[in-house]
Amino acid sequence: QVQLVESGGGLVQTGGSLRLSCASSDTNINSYNVGWFRQAPGKERIFVAGIAGTNGNIYYSDSVKGRFTLSRDINKNTVYLQMNSLTAEDTAVYYCTSSAHGVYTAAHLWTYWGQGTQVTVSS
Secondary structure, three states, X not given: OXXXXXXXXXXXXXXXXXXXXXXXXXXXXXXXXXXXXXXXOOOOOEEEEEEOOOOOOEEEOOOOOOOEEEEEEHHHOEEEEEEOOOOHHHOEEEEEEEEOOOOOOOHHXXXXXXXXXXXXEEO
């Protein structure tokens, strides 16, 4: 059982930035895949970004490409999501997830999930 703990959410104005963190209980974070999803009220959980454990390839959804940056610190077993140029459309609960099998855009294919962290962007 892998435990994932997100942090870094909060309230920010349009155009602002936040950095989310996902700390993993697994000490081999570079051996599995980690992703970020978000879920707005009344909507489905959608893929934001992900990193492949084996080769470090990073994938982004079109809606965040160029604004969000995913990175990982292997020594800290932590994955980060730097979010810039935030808009109201980015308001959601952000979830960290992991899988041993691949980086998927479908939420149901991931194995472990964190509790989520709220991001609210005000205009």
